[in-house]
Amino acid sequence: MTAKVYIVGAGPGDPELLTVKAQKILSQAAVILVADSLVPEQILQDVRSEVEIIRTADKTLEDILPIMVARVRSGQTVVRLHSGDPSLYSTLHEQIQALLAAEIPLEVIPGISAFQLAAARLQVELTVPGLVQTIILTRISGRTTVPEREELASLAAHQASLCLYLSARHVDTAQAQLLQHYPGETPVAICFRLGWPEEQICLVPLAQMAAVTQRENLTRTTLFIISPALQAGLARSRLYDPEYSRLFRST
Structure with missing residues (x-):
């Protein structure tokens, strides 16, 4: 080499x-x-x-x-x-x-990111047709500040699949800002040390995100995924729909 x-x-x-x-x-x-x-x-x-x-x-x-x-x-x-x-x-x-x-x-x-493993563990697609087509990867301001134009409350307005890194120590503030735009029943996956022997995943409503995080004492190596895709129910893309024509298949 x-x-x-x-x-x-x-x-x-x-x-x-x-x-x-x-x-x-x-x-x-x-x-x-x-x-x-x-x-x-x-x-x-x-x-x-x-x-x-x-x-x-x-x-x-x-x-x-x-x-x-x-x-x-x-x-x-x-x-x-x-x-x-x-x-x-x-x-x-x-x-x-x-x-x-x-x-x-x-x-x-490159390597696999925690949000990708979280989606695999939860067996979900974070971009469900007709429901959500955007993924936001971000963090909340702490010792490292976030530019004002990227504050969590403004990003939450999109109600996209939001993957929140490096924010467990500020989970109360994060929850309050998210609740300005996401309904309180929006599902949140609290993912601790994904891929480690002590991996832990909790699926809770947004309104309970802070309480559960603090109860479990999750202060480091924790990722939050806030997304309507976590309870998408039945949905189907057009890609494999028999009525949808595309380059490799004609109807």
């Missing part, structure tokens, strides 16, 4: 949900820098015994970057392992900018 930094999405936590490419790269890496507070230990179960594993939960970018740069310049293959997909809430942007500035080659390997 080429000496460079591979920024790899580990998926939500289940090693069997790693992509084939991610598994291949992990198995051949010389150095793995893992976001260990968010990536479970079992993701590393098949790496080589001689691989250098560096845990980064207690490190800053200023700590991490020199390690990646030095290892690549010495001819080693480096994996920066993130939870979920690197394009979502992963500090991907700042790492890419720093690596490019240091003239370090890199490649990004």
